[in-house]
Amino acid sequence: MNYPLFAIAGLIVLGFSFSFAYAHTTIEVGPYEIEVGWQDEPPVVGILNSIAIDVREPGDVEGISMGITNAFKNLQASVFSGGASKVLDINTDPRPGHYYAKIIPTKIGSLEIKLEGEINGIEINVVIPVEDVESTSVLDFPATSGSSSGQ
Template identity: 25%
Template sequence: MHAHTVDAIGDYRLEIGWMNEPVVSGETNGIELYISPLGECPDLEPMKCAESQEFADGVGGLAKDVKIQLTLKQDKITLPLAADHDIPGKYYAFVNPTVSGYYQANLLGDIQGTPVSLSMHPPKVNERAYIEFPEPADLTVEQMIDGHTALIDEVSTLKSDVREITDGMSGGDPAEGVGYAGIGLGIAGIAVASVALSKRRSGS
């Protein structure tokens, strides 16, 4: 079983955790909730007693009686429960955690006559970059398109300038004309290389 948090209220053991782990921001996920009878532990406090036991003989039929209020700082949302079709006492509360951090799950409602108002803390939601590969480029697609268009225009202009310099070599110093042509071609090469580098960063 994944990293879950366990607690107790009245005669019941409660256990929560994320459906999919590691949990990351920006991905649809859900809180798993297990509700089962709490066995006797004469020498332990309720939470320690619950932690010493495993989920068994789950209590079904509570999907309409218990809700989860998920909170993060000042934001909160109340999530309905959906019962697992195969495992009595196992429920889901689906959610897409949009930011990383430590969420609090408040269990509210009633378990077979026992009022429930309990705060529990599932494992931390990690930043989505934790699993992203390769690292996304800093430039947006629009920025790259605009940059490529500008560079292409500059390369075209440089080609025209180089052509004019080359054509004018017959009327001036040949060595000077060749020098200017070399400078122009060098600048054009830098521009073309910049376009290629931008394409590599974008993954194209």
């Protein structure tokens, strides 16, 4: 038998069995790239996390972007879940163009971030989905239910 071939085939099949989530979503608005996502993934209900927002513009060298400072001077970020919404308190990261808002997700499910206002005269009015909030079961160890071994 050719065990290395089976091992490689098994790894390929295993790689395709993982499901992919939103992770971070990047959109373009005018000359700007705006990336939104969770600081810590996966986001878990009841655990402190942050919504991370990066705002960049093209740099002097092609393929290199620069962070926009003071991007939230005239820009507001809100989070939406079902019918509930909240204006986010945006904090500035020490790195230019990096911003975050602390949040404790209280329900499992999807959230959307709405950015509304302007950056240097460019109107911004977008809604960006972020990765779904999951139950604590994704982090539980050992499992708390469904197993009677190890008691």
